Amino acid sequence: MKQQATLKNISKMLNLSISTVSRALKNHPDISEETKRKVLELATIMEYEPNAHAISLRTNKSNAFGLIVPVISNYFYHSFISAVEELSRKAGYSLITLQSSDDPSIELDNIKLCRLNRVAGVFVAITPFTQNIEPFLKLIASDIPVIFFDKVPDYEACNKVCVADEEAALIAAEQIVKHRKKNILAIFGNEGLSITRKRLAAFEEYFKKNNSDGAITTVFASSPAEATQFVLDHYKNKTKPDVIFSMSDEILTGVMKGVQKLKLAVPADTGIISISNDGFIPRLYDPEITYVETSGYELGRLAFKRMMDHLDGKTFVQQLILSSRLVEGGSL
Amino acid sequence: MKQQATLKNISKMLNLSISTVSRALKNHPDISEETKRKVLELATIMEYEPNAHAISLRTNKSNAFGLIVPVISNYFYHSFISAVEELSRKAGYSLITLQSSDDPSIELDNIKLCRLNRVAGVFVAITPFTQNIEPFLKLIASDIPVIFFDKVPDYEACNKVCVADEEAALIAAEQIVKHRKKNILAIFGNEGLSITRKRLAAFEEYFKKNNSDGAITTVFASSPAEATQFVLDHYKNKTKPDVIFSMSDEILTGVMKGVQKLKLAVPADTGIISISNDGFIPRLYDPEITYVETSGYELGRLAFKRMMDHLDGKTFVQQLILSSRLVEGGSL
DNA sequence: GTGAAAGCGCTAACAC
DNA sequence: GTGTTAGCGCTTTCAC
Numbered sequence: 001m002k003q004q005a006t007l008k009n010i011s012k013m014l015n016l017s018i019s020t021v022s023r024a025l026k027n028h029p030d031i032s033e034e035t036k037r038k039v040l041e042l043a044t045i046m047e048y049e050p051n052a053h054a055i056s057l058r059t060n061k062s063n064a065f066g067l068i069v070p071v072i073s074n075y076f077y078h079s080f081i082s083a084v085e086e087l088s089r090k091a092g093y094s095l096i097t098l099q100s101s102d103d104p105s106i107e108l109d110n111i112k113l114c115r116l117n118r119v120a121g122v123f124v125a126i127t128p129f130t131q132n133i134e135p136f137l138k139l140i141a142s143d144i145p146v147i148f149f150d151k152v153p154d155y156e157a158c159n160k161v162c163v164a165d166e167e168a169a170l171i172a173a174e175q176i177v178k179h180r181k182k183n184i185l186a187i188f189g190n191e192g193l194s195i196t197r198k199r200l201a202a203f204e205e206y207f208k209k210n211n212s213d214g215a216i217t218t219v220f221a222s223s224p225a226e227a228t229q230f231v232l233d234h235y236k237n238k239t240k241p242d243v244i245f246s247m248s249d250e251i252l253t254g255v256m257k258g259v260q261k262l263k264l265a266v267p268a269d270t271g272i273i274s275i276s277n278d279g280f281i282p283r284l285y286d287p288e289i290t291y292v293e294t295s296g297y298e299l300g301r302l303a304f305k306r307m308m309d310h311l312d313g314k315t316f317v318q319q320l321i322l323s324s325r326l327v328e329g330g331s332l
Numbered sequence: 333m334k335q336q337a338t339l340k341n342i343s344k345m346l347n348l349s350i351s352t353v354s355r356a357l358k359n360h361p362d363i364s365e366e367t368k369r370k371v372l373e374l375a376t377i378m379e380y381e382p383n384a385h386a387i388s389l390r391t392n393k394s395n396a397f398g399l400i401v402p403v404i405s406n407y408f409y410h411s412f413i414s415a416v417e418e419l420s421r422k423a424g425y426s427l428i429t430l431q432s433s434d435d436p437s438i439e440l441d442n443i444k445l446c447r448l449n450r451v452a453g454v455f456v457a458i459t460p461f462t463q464n465i466e467p468f469l470k471l472i473a474s475d476i477p478v479i480f481f482d483k484v485p486d487y488e489a490c491n492k493v494c495v496a497d498e499e500a501a502l503i504a505a506e507q508i509v510k511h512r513k514k515n516i517l518a519i520f521g522n523e524g525l526s527i528t529r530k531r532l533a534a535f536e537e538y539f540k541k542n543n544s545d546g547a548i549t550t551v552f553a554s555s556p557a558e559a560t561q562f563v564l565d566h567y568k569n570k571t572k573p574d575v576i577f578s579m580s581d582e583i584l585t586g587v588m589k590g591v592q593k594l595k596l597a598v599p600a601d602t603g604i605i606s607i608s609n610d611g612f613i614p615r616l617y618d619p620e621i622t623y624v625e626t627s628g629y630e631l632g633r634l635a636f637k638r639m640m641d642h643l644d645g646k647t648f649v650q651q652l653i654l655s656s657r658l659v660e661g662g663s664l
Numbered sequence: 665g666t667g668a669a670a671g672c673g674c675t676a677a678c679a680c
Numbered sequence: 681g682t683g684t685t686a687g688c689g690c691t692t693t694c695a696c
Binding site for chain 2: 004050051052056057060062071079085095096098106109110112115116142261286
């Protein structure tokens with residue numbers, strides 16, 4: 001194995017001191033042009049690359065961010081990860097990706113790993129079961145900024161970036177009313193999640209205010225299969241729904257399976273509208289499903305910007321909300 | 333900000349030398365029980381955590397793996413990443429995830445990053461445009477093992493783990509013959525990719541040997557939209573295909589959109605069979621699509637095992653193939 | 665304009 | 681059983 005290029009052995013070869021070489025490579029004004037030239041030349045030949053660990057040790061900071069998500073293989077998170085990775089690399093940082101598998105104790109391990117690696121900052125979406133956010137506050141106290149995204153704690157005094165859950169539900173409700181649908185089957189996700197509660201509240205609120213004559217049937221599906229079953233059940237009734245609202249991509253996959261099973265024509269037999277991450281799922285069908293986008297990729301960009309601002313000294317607490325937008329398919 | 337617990341300041345507080353503290357924490361037999369007890373107690377109180385960078389600097393190895401993929405948001409790779417992350421964490425390693433965005437020059441940067449961070453090993457799926465694998469060979473020469481997966485170079489003398497492309501296509505062909513389909517529309521991906529060539533060759537080979545009376549129409553779609561178009565075109569003909577073979581999840585999404593547009597009944601009007609990563613896409617439809625699985629998650633497990641074996645000294649070159657299996661839906 | 669030395673946190677060879 | 685020392689690669693202060 002070829003020996004590593006270090007300041008030490010470059011300096012030896014040129015009969016210079018280590019510090020001179022270091023300064024030459026940093027283009028320090030003290031060093032003569034002649035010396036700089038020689039050093040640079042040899043460094044290039046030897047493919048000198050500074051040792052990241054040595055630098056991290058000195059500065060007690062690494063050139064890496066930590067990113068903790070409940071699961072990587074998720075409709076939403078891999079878009080987020082993709083965005084953050086891209087921006088991190090461009091800014092000269094690496095990204096350490098960690099998943100908690102919805103387990104708070106693994107999450108705790110992951111926090112510890114971030115601390116061990118003295119990461120420059122942490123992006124985190126907490127698990128549905130995370131109760132205690134003390135460990136995160138301790139990270140912050142150790143001078144490691146934490147940006148919560150998507151699944152954020154209720155605790156106020158921390159940096160958060162979220163998609164506009166209320167707004168997304170509201171836009172969907174608006175569309176339903178605009179298309180004069182009267183008999184709505186609204187399928188939400190797990191009732192315990194705050195995302196469900198928020199979207200549900202906004203959805204119902206809108207109808208209370210704007211459409212007293214529409215009948216809403218609200219159900220909660222904790223899996224796509226349950227969503228399918230709800231569709232099958234409700235279209236057996238005499239009074240069939242004329243539109244299905246789906247809270248998420250995951251629910252939508254279940255809904256569409258039901259729709260296919262019953263061979264319902266969309267939008268003739270029933271309208272469909274969904275909230276979706278990047279529109280991947282809604283675009284799988286024909287006609288494409290009309291959806292309200294809450295983009296993981298965009299959220300990643302927003303979170304990254306917040307992180308960099310924080311590192312630039314804008315350390316005040318901020319809670320950012322990413323706007324949603326309607327993408328028309330042919331399903332309404 | 334609270335001061336970090338280090339060996340140095342623990343030793344000061346106990347009036348011991350740094351090395352004694354170090355040894356006590358490592359449960360070294362030389363150290364007296366009494367001392368060990370005292371040290372351990374204080375270390376716990378102070379929440380001592382060894383500095384990963386200091387250790388990496390000494391050993392010139394870090395506790396992290398590098399993982400380079402063309403894109404994170406991909407049908408296949410995020411399952412792979414998920415598996416490798418999980419196993420890495422359990423083995424005490426972190427995972428640095430990097431994406432090359434299908435750009436060899438970014439890939440080069442990523443390799444460099446792995447080297448700077450002195451990662452313990454690298455998992456890599458190369459971009460479709462990677463010509464020069466010298467940089468990877470240099471990593472290996474610097475004592476950093478490289479495991480190629482999925483998209484691997486033609487170069488022989490390196491460690492590779494792949495899904496069984498030939499076998500997968502063969503199993504699919506077998507099913508088509510078994511179901512007595514005679515008029516086959518076979519849709520493959522980008523003709524330039526080796527994965528396409530392999531699957532195509534195995535597919536055609538099988539029919540040449542086993543079913544001289546079946547008519548195969550082979551087309552290449554470089555996007556789901558093109559696949560959709562192929563379906564629309566071929567079902568306008570007098571002699572309609574009685575089965576569609578789709579080479580990948582990506583193609584399948586396009587195929588199914590065409591099938592929905594034409595309101596073809598599956599399997600009555602046409603059979604469908606696909607090769608798929610984890611079955612996520614095939615299971616979205618009703619009936620569920622019969623597919624041959626080439627699991628990214630399983631491939632991740634295999635690659636990780638190979639990496640650990642390599643680190644354990646089994647450094648010989650190996651090329652591993654992950655078997656495929658048939659998962660029956662109701663589409664044939 | 666250049667060099668010597670200290671120190672980041674940790675480990676291990678070598679005293680005693 | 682414990683301490684001293686040197687060194688991993690780098691930066692920076694202080695000398696000259």
